[in-house]
Amino acid sequence: MTESRPRGTSxxxxxxxxxxxxxxxxxxxxxxxxxxxxLDDADGASIAGLAAGESLVELLExxxxxxxxxxxxxxxxxxxxxxxxxxxxxxxxxxxxxxxGIRLIDETPRIGAEGKRIAxxxxxxxxxxxxxxxxx
Ligand code: ZN
Numbered sequence: 247m248t249e250s251r252p253r254g255t256s257x258x259x260x261x262x263x264x265x266x267x268x269x270x271x272x273x274x275x276x277x278x279x280x281x282x283x284x285l286d287d288a289d290g291a292s293i294a295g296l297a298a299g300e301s302l303v304e305l306l307e308x309x310x311x312x313x314x315x316x317x318x319x320x321x322x323x324x325x326x327x328x329x330x331x332x333x334x335x336x337x338x339x340x341x342x343x344x345x346x347g348i349r350l351i352d353e354t355p356r357i358g359a360e361g362k363r364i365a366x367x368x369x370x371x372x373x374x375x376x377x378x379x380x381x382x
Contacts, residue, residue, distance in 0.1 A: 252334045
């Protein structure tokens, strides 16, 4: 729970699955000029964070063959993996999803790469887009 004023929903980050961070980090960092943001590993992936204004680009490289990113890249190739929206009240938003029948991957929030509480929605309920919700 945050005590601060409501901020409204915004794009927190875009998760991009890559075969190797080294292949694409120079493009985002050096060509586009996005500054590095250190992030923890999460869900069996090494993550390179890059600041794009108020949002982040997260490059996701699988560390193990059975991780979600490895399965994604093997099946569909590298590319956009998910979009993360920051919401003012994560628990209330998840409850709204339940109410309207949006299938959740994470029934209860867990801690994501930025150290915030997050939960994923199932892409079958959101037009094929994997959506992550995060607290501010
Ligand atoms: Zn994410």
